Amino acid sequence: EAGVVQSPRYKIIEKKQPVAFWCNPISGHNTLYWYLQNLGQGPELLIRYENEEAVDDSQLPKDRFSAERLKGVDSTLKIQPAELGDSAVYLCASSLDITGASYNEQFFGPGTRLTVL
Amino acid sequence: QQPVQSPQAVILREGEDAVINCSSSKALYSVHWYRQKHGEAPVFLMILLKGGEQKGHEKISASFNEKKQQSSLYLTASQLSYSGTYFCGTEPDSGGYQKVTFGIGTKLQVIP
Numbered sequence: 001e002a003g004v005v006q007s008p009r010y011k012i013i014e015k016k017q018p019v020a021f022w023c024n025p026i027s028g029h030n031t032l033y034w035y036l037q038n039l040g041q042g043p044e045l046l047i048r049y050e051n052e053e054a055v056d057d058s059q060l061p062k063d064r065f066s067a068e069r070l071k072g073v074d075s076t077l078k079i080q081p082a083e084l085g086d087s088a089v090y091l092c093a094s095s096l097d098i099t100g101a102s103y104n105e106q107f108f109g110p111g112t113r114l115t116v117l
Numbered sequence: 118q119q120p121v122q123s124p125q126a127v128i129l130r131e132g133e134d135a136v137i138n139c140s141s142s143k144a145l146y147s148v149h150w151y152r153q154k155h156g157e158a159p160v161f162l163m164i165l166l167k168g169g170e171q172k173g174h175e176k177i178s179a180s181f182n183e184k185k186q187q188s189s190l191y192l193t194a195s196q197l198s199y200s201g202t203y204f205c206g207t208e209p210d211s212g213g214y215q216k217v218t219f220g221i222g223t224k225l226q227v228i229p
């Protein structure tokens with residue numbers, strides 16, 4: 001079974017430029033997460049989707065960040081314009097949340113390492 | 118609120134044991150443990166639910182003391198492959214959907 005796929009793996013841009021990251025979750029997984037991971041830190045949730053609905057975007061800086069999950073499968077995270085402080089690894093994760101289940105194991109993708117110059 | 122992990126780093130020789138602790142100031146519903154190797158994705162190890170259960174995964178096991186809002190990860194007879202950063206993620210016991218918040222990690226290095 002294929003894991004979570006992310007692209008690109010690395011991206012270097014100049015500040016004020018736009019950038020987009022793509023994620024393809026594990027087939028059949030209804031929940032998708034975008035995390036930001038700074039060096040030496042744990043993943044921090046940016047947004048969580050249940051199917052195509054964003055159910056938790058409270059930590060997403062909406063002035064410059066946007067995300068979409070059309071058709072409840074693939075997802076794109078965009079930053080426009082990028083700032084120096086956005087340099088980090090952006091992780092995508094997916095899980096299968098079954099109604100009535102009391103936990104969900106998240107499967108992470110390899111991440112996109114963004115460097116803003 | 119971010120859980121607190123201890124120690125921040127540990128070096129072991131192959132075959133030695135280690136304990137990584139995770140504590141929260143909030144009542145918890147679940148604790149998640151992941152391992153991440155440098156430049157790779159975090160990999161799921163186990164989830165513990167409130168009820169004080171203990172789980173095992175090969176030579177890695179964990180406990181969850183909901184009264185103390187703490188979880189511990191036990192690595193026995195460590196192998197070189199155990200090297201990496203271990204993250205705990207905690208889910209508050211507040212009802213309904215609650216996001217998992219990860220600690221800053223414990224860096225474990227196993228040397229020959």
